Amino acid sequence: MAAPSLLNWRRVSSFTGPVPRARHGHRAVAIRELMIIFGGGNEGIADELHVYNTVTNQWFLPAVRGDIPPGCAAHGFVCDGTRILVFGGMVEYGRYSSELYELQASRWLWKKVKPHPPSSGLPPCPRLGHSFSLYGNKCYLFGGLANESEDSNNNVPRYLNDFYELELQHGSGVVGWSIPLTKGIMPSPRESHTAIIYCKKDSGSPKMYVFGGMCGARLDDLWQLDLETMSWSKPETKGTVPLPRSLHTASVIGNKMYIFGGWVPHKGENIETSSHDCEWRCTSSFSYLNLDTAEWITLVSDSQEDKKNSRPRPRAGHCAVAIGTRLYFWSGRDGYKKALNSQVCCKDLWYLDTEKPPAPSQVQLIKATTNSFHVKWDEVPTVEGYLLQLNTDLPYQTAAPDSSAAPNMQGIRVDSPRQGSNSTNSNSISDTVNSAKTEHTAMKGTSVKNKPDPKASIGPNAIVHSSLATNASNHNSCVVDVLRRNEGPHTSADIGVLSSCLDIRTVTPETSVSRTLSSTQTMLMKHVHCLQLRSAVWKHMQQGCHFQQK
Secondary structure, eight states: OOOGGGSOEEEOOOOBSOOOOOOBSOEEEEETTEEEEEOOBSSSBOOOEEEEETTTTEEEOOOOEESOOOOOBSOEEEEETTEEEEEEEEEETTEEEEEEEEEETTTTEEEEEOOBOOSSSOOOOSBBSOEEEEETTEEEEEEEEEEOOSSTTSOOEEEEEEEEEEEEOSSSOEEEEEOOOOBSOOOOOOBSOEEEEEOOTTSSOOEEEEEEEESSSEEEEEEEEETTTTEEEOOOOBSOOOOOBBSOEEEEETTEEEEEOOEEEOTTOOTTSOTTTOOEEEBOOEEEEETTTTEEEEEEOTTOOOTTOOSOOSBBSOEEEEETTEEEEEOOEEEEETTTTEEEEOOOEEEEEOSOOOOOOOOEEEEEOSSEEEEEEEOOTTOOEEEEEEOOOOOOOOOOTTOOSOOOEEEEEEEEEEEOSOOOOTTOOOSOOOOOEEEEEEEOOSOEESSOOTTOOOOSSOEEEEEEESOOOOOOEEEEEEEEOOOSOOOSSOOSEEEEEEEEEEEOOGGGTTOOHHHHHHHHHHTGGGOEEEEEOSSBOGGGOBOOOO
């Protein structure tokens, strides 16, 4: 099990715009840095489309138009480029839908689409709690819960395990439904399960993985469908399988399927126990399945307490969306007891970086003079800090052995913002992604202080404030630590306005104590072409330096 301290959960506490009301049964997808949420319910079913910009930390309600669908919960929700498809769900208590809607997010235009029925068999019946997964130009529908009664007030549940394929047209529109002929034993009927599709890089065929769900009792079985051969199988796994659950989320990042939250049974619950006597409880357990090795890894166990509120509290019916290697979780219900028929919904937004950031690009020198230098490098999504080494190549000088002057280390503090150049317009989504650059400008300051000023003002450019330190070193280098201070989540190169602090410690040799600040700076500028970005860091930096989150 991974130590909890290695999971760097962050709660988003600073944001703007109209925040959606808390709910459960909603769905979310990502279009680049935008998290788009639709549906769900809490004292009524929500019909608004909410968007959260993870770059600017802003919620907004786009001005949608066209064939706007009714509110729904526990529906299918997938994203294909900049279009989103919605299928089924509960539109009111006891009444489920089999309608299909398409949203062109580039124009916020809804359209009701009518796919052709299967050449043999009936189209999907109205349902909720199904899985709806996209791969290539096809969506795959599996399972769910139907109402056998024609009277919506007389709910007669029927669990489903039917399987449909929906072919999409390029860009917009659909072709129709088909019922693929599958081989092997199918999963048992269920609802509120998860299904994801994964294909190994450079080898193998795409496979759909179905996990958990509900069918009178919660399930913990894993099923695999080869989408080329249409063969069902139950893969053998290693490690500790997560508890049986429903209303959880499954998200794929790289070769890992992350399972978070859901309803799990109290100890002793089984199929023979009557539903009236059962109590369901939510969990905040967190695991992943390595889809290449079929090994389960537990990151947060079901019994692990969180007295410091350092991670999301237990919940079910929430939404999870992956943006890059960062996972976002929003809302959901935090508890439910059948006897009390009461529930409490969460309103918090969390994110988790699942991997270390990738190595950044080479630093490029934009401009250098005797009193300033300007460098840039490619932004690394979700990076928390950088280590930048400046090699000054200063020559050694002989100092008088009886000199009473203590050798000094020149320290330069830079307060620098990081400002994205590619902000997304809240009213539209373009179909192209521009690569942005991170640019840092360092200029020689005039103030000399004994200690860096932690309250130095932040402007559009990084200003260097020269300072004197008391210790000398024989290291002929300059190390830059970049610390982000912004508390919000940031996931891409076009990151709004971010506050950063560059602590530049220019270390000069003991024998160069006779050098003035001006000459040292001149040498730094002269040799600025030696700039080299060492690595983006998460926990520990090279050469004993480390990143500390603020």
